Amino acid sequence: MAVIRRSRAAPLLALAVTLFLLFGLEYSVPEPASSSSHQTATQKQHKPKPRLHFTSSSGFNWSAAEQWYPVESLAPLPRGRPVQLPRVQHNFGTHHARNNGAVTEARRLAVKDAFVRSWESYKRFAWLEDELTPVTAAAKNxxxxxxxxxxxxxxxxWMMGLKDEFYAAAQAAVDIDFSKTEESGVNLFETTIRHLGGLLSAYDLSGEPALLRKAVELGDMLHMAFDTPNRMPGFWLTFENAKNGIQKAGTHDPSAAPTSMSLEFTRLAQLTGDDKYYDAIDRIRAFLESTQEESLLPGMWPSQINFASQSVLNDNTFTIGALADSLYEYLPKMFVxxxxxxxxxxxxxxxxxxxxIISDRIIFSPMIKRQPTDPSILFAGTVYVHDEAGPHLIAEGQHLSCFAGGMFLLGGKIFGIKEHLKIGEGLARGCGWAYAAFPTGVMPEIFNLIKCAPNDEECEWDEARWKNEGGGNARLPSGFINARDPRYILRPEAIESIFILYRVTGNEELRDVAWDMFEGIMKSTRTEYAYSAIADVTVEGETRKDDSMESFWLAETLKYFYLIFSPPDVISLDDYVLNTEAHPFKRT
Known part of the structure; x- marks a missing residue:
């Protein structure tokens, strides 16, 4: 990668930020983000006094740690004139933005009630631990x-107006010692999207300086993961390896892992003026760009990559689902x-x-029973590339790949690609259809369908073909060959794309789709204390609970349900970019 010299102003700005973070000197931080981009002069003049107090709680100063493979010069964060990007959201009008409607408001409050119920049990049984076990009312980490x-x-x-709860939790977050963990190290990707993303978005919404200072403290720790011979991070950040300069990039790591840190590190660079965060992820960008045509399916990257040798030839599997999903999700979001x-x-x-390539090779239309007036639906499968036979598509859907509807919708609006709007709607509606197809009202983690022939827009239902190819199981809805992984683990991706489709089109019918999905989840996952992942979505009646409630239940799933029933100026997609954990970062 070509070495890019940083501007003269960047070191001075970074120095100012460092002094502020260390000594609490005056430093002008960006305006606190609100649910709308419109702020009055009075609001700007009267900033609220900070309510959070920061005193470094870290037992190790990662910002002063030795870099064993130092960078001679840093790729600078783009600071030129911003481009006026096309509008993403439908023009709802002022009246619609203010008048939410009684039914919609009742639905929004129902979502909030589910959140509060989950939050209160987390506080009671798992406070300051990673997760609540919602069946046994215990904690795990x-x-x-x-x-x-x-x-x-x-x-x-913050979005739900639970400000007292926010400030209590935010102060507890500011007091976390990120140098201490029960393990020898941490998952770099998960810590970045959940913890760093959570701190940055909380700062963008509240304007509390202590949250930014905590994000810098964590960001400096995570930045050490890039201190490898080729500046490509490994899957795990192991503290002792980092301190002793023996970290290496992985040889068979999920392609999404190191490539899905760009939004978080870029936002940290924007807020602090420190180019080192942007430089770290810009090297990954350069790697992706240089290898995009070198894989076994040129144009895409495989599910797993050898980051140590920077080769994309060691895997023949291509998907936008597990292992690869947010790599693709972050491409249009970084541009925004x-x-x-x-x-x-x-x-x-x-x-x-x-x-x-995704449109041509990965996306397929399923053979299902449908009426002529039903909207078209699409799914994303998995392609395997074999030496002699070439690419082969398996019509295996994943809940994880349901994010792709929102990705195509965002890309279609930002880059002016009309066909992507159609694809995005088809993918979003496909996942909504899959929820409605099962007796629990929830779609499975992984399942197989029968794909229509390419360009077969009619694709009429063929009962004999379905049964011949493995369908016909009494517990499976028509069209499904199997539910290979029948669990539902409280995932957000389906409602994520339905939410984005609503914000892009303004189609009110999508709120009814979302409500049906929400009711299915409530019916199938409720426990005495909160809500749980379930073992099998194909069952009639009571479901078996897996005693798991991952943090994305509160961070993503319930947030997207809450937002689709909120006025459209609440976290407008023209004001914010949401990371893969649904944390909104302010567009500047």
Whole structure:
């Protein structure tokens, strides 16, 4: 990658930020973000006094840690004139933005009630631990023991107007010691999207300086993961390895893991003026751009990558589901967060090229029973590339890949690609259809369908073909060959895309789709204390609970349900970019 010299102003700005963070000197931080981009002069003049107090609680100063493979010069954060990007949201009008309607408001309050019920049980039985076990009312710590649910839910608390709860939780988050964990290290990707993303969005919404200072403290720790011979991070950040300079990039890591830190590190660079955060992820961008045509399916990257040798030839599996999903999700979102400034064009280029292959090779129409007036639906499968046979599509859907509807909708609006709006709607509605198809009202984690022949727009239902190819199981809805992984683990991706489709089109019918999904989840997952992942969505009646409630239940799933029933100026997609954990970052 070509070495880019940083501007003269950047070191001075970074120095000012460092002095502020260390000594509490006066430092002008960005305006606190609100639910709307419109603020009066009076609001800007009278900033509320900070309510959070920061005193460094870290037992190790990662900002002063030795860099064993130092960077000679940093790629600078794009700071030129922002481009006026196309509007993402439908023009709802002022009246619609203010008048939410009695039915919609009742639905929004029902979502809030589910959140509060979950939050109160987390506080009672698992406070400052990562997760509540919603059946046995205990706690577990799969993410370092750094209160993942609490940090992940900060911005949801703010959006729902639970300000007292927000400030209590935010102060507890500011007091976390990120140098101590029950494990030898932490999952770099998960810590970035949940903890760093949670702190940054909470700062963007509240304007509390202590949250930004805590984000810098954590960001400096996570930045150490890039201190490897080729500046590519590994999957785990192991503290002793980082301190002793023996970290290495992975040889068979999920492609989404190191490539899905760009939004968080870019926002941290924007808020602090420190180019080191942007430089770290810009090297990954350059790697992705240079290898996009080198894989076994040119235009896409495989599910797993050898980041140590920087090769994309060691895997023949291609998907936008598990292991690869947010790699693609972040391409258009990075362009938006950078406001199309000079230096962001490669994200558009990579998005356009990858979605060309995704549209041609990954997305398929399923053979289902439908009426002529029913909307078209689409799903994303998995492609395996074999030496002689070439690419082969398996029509296997995943709940994780349901995010893709929102990705195509955002890319279609920002880059002016009309066909992507159609694809995005088809993907979003496909996942909504899958929820409605099962007796629990919830779709499974992984399932197989029968794909229609390419360009077969009619694709009439064939009962004999369905049964011949493995369907016909009395517990499976028509069209499904299997529910290979029949669980539902409180995932957000389906409602995420339905929410974005609503905000893009303004189609009120989508709120009814969302409500049906919400009711299905409530019916199937409720426990005595909160809501739980379930073992099998195909059953009639009572479901078996898996005693798991990941932090994304409060950070994403309930947030998206709350937002679709909120006025459209609440976290407008023209004001914010949401990371893969649904944390909104202010567009600047």
């Amino acid at each position: 799969p993410f370092g023991g750094w209160a993942a649910t609490m940090v992940d839910a900060l911005d949801t608390l 967060l950078l406001s199309g400034r000079e230096g962001s064009e490669s994200y558009e280029k990579m998005y356009r090229r990858s979605t060309e």
